[in-house]
Amino acid sequence: MATDGNLDVVVICGSLRKGSYNAALARTLPRLVPKTMKLRDAPPFDRMPHYNHDIQDADGFPAEVKVFADAIRSADGVIIVSPEYNWTIPGALKNAIDWVSRMKDQPFLNKPVALQSCAGGVLGGARMQYHMRQSLTSIDAILFGRPEILVTFAAKKFDEKTLALTDQPTIDIVTQQLAAFDKFIRRVKD
Numbered sequence: 001m002a003t004d005g006n007l008d009v010v011v012i013c014g015s016l017r018k019g020s021y022n023a024a025l026a027r028t029l030p031r032l033v034p035k036t037m038k039l040r041d042a043p044p045f046d047r048m049p050h051y052n053h054d055i056q057d058a059d060g061f062p063a064e065v066k067v068f069a070d071a072i073r074s075a076d077g078v079i080i081v082s083p084e085y086n087w088t089i090p091g092a093l094k095n096a097i098d099w100v101s102r103m104k105d106q107p108f109l110n111k112p113v114a115l116q117s118c119a120g121g122v123l124g125g126a127r128m129q130y131h132m133r134q135s136l137t138s139i140d141a142i143l144f145g146r147p148e149i150l151v152t153f154a155a156k157k158f159d160e161k162t163l164a165l166t167d168q169p170t171i172d173i174v175t176q177q178l179a180a181f182d183k184f185i186r187r188v189k190d
């Protein structure tokens, strides 16, 4: 926690594409967070090699992995905003989690994590979220519960041209989640 009492929270976006709805939601968060929470983007993870223990043995952890892990380790909490790919976690993001999970000073240990997802369909990325809960619980992260943010039929919730989030009920519930996540982090912190 910063000396001013504000929380330092890292935002990880699971989609790599420019026109991503999840990235658009992540860009909306700074104006919806409580004044006591400051957000920063996670370093990129798309250049990490596919996890392979031999790489770790030969050269140690790749630089991108170390930088990504440091950002998580030094934060008070993490917000993951991600699509669902084929009913689960997108491969590039899962690869990043697999890499950092092998570190001695594992960055997700006791880390409060909130989840958000946007998807084209009716489930809003729910299956990704439940797989993410399972995966991050296996490495001792502390998962925030409710309200859940599942942005269904994402194309209808964002402006077609600017990708600004326009759906007021979504704006409201995201604002509620961020306020509740702020309280949650303070409650679970050592």
Ligand SMILES: Cc1cc2nc3c(=O)[nH]c(=O)nc-3n(C[C@H](O)[C@H](O)[C@H](O)COP(=O)(O)O)c2cc1C
Binding pocket: 015, 016, 017, 019, 020, 021, 022, 023, 082, 083, 084, 085, 086, 087, 088, 118, 119, 120, 121, 122, 123, 124, 125, 154
């Ligand atoms: C490889 C792939 C798999 C997908 N699988 C699912 C899925 O399982 N469930 C779902 O709701 N949408 C799925 N979609 C559609 C995504 O919800 C949609 O493309 C969404 O816009 C992706 O998020 P983004 O806009 O942040 O990139 C899939 C899309 C891709 C590219």
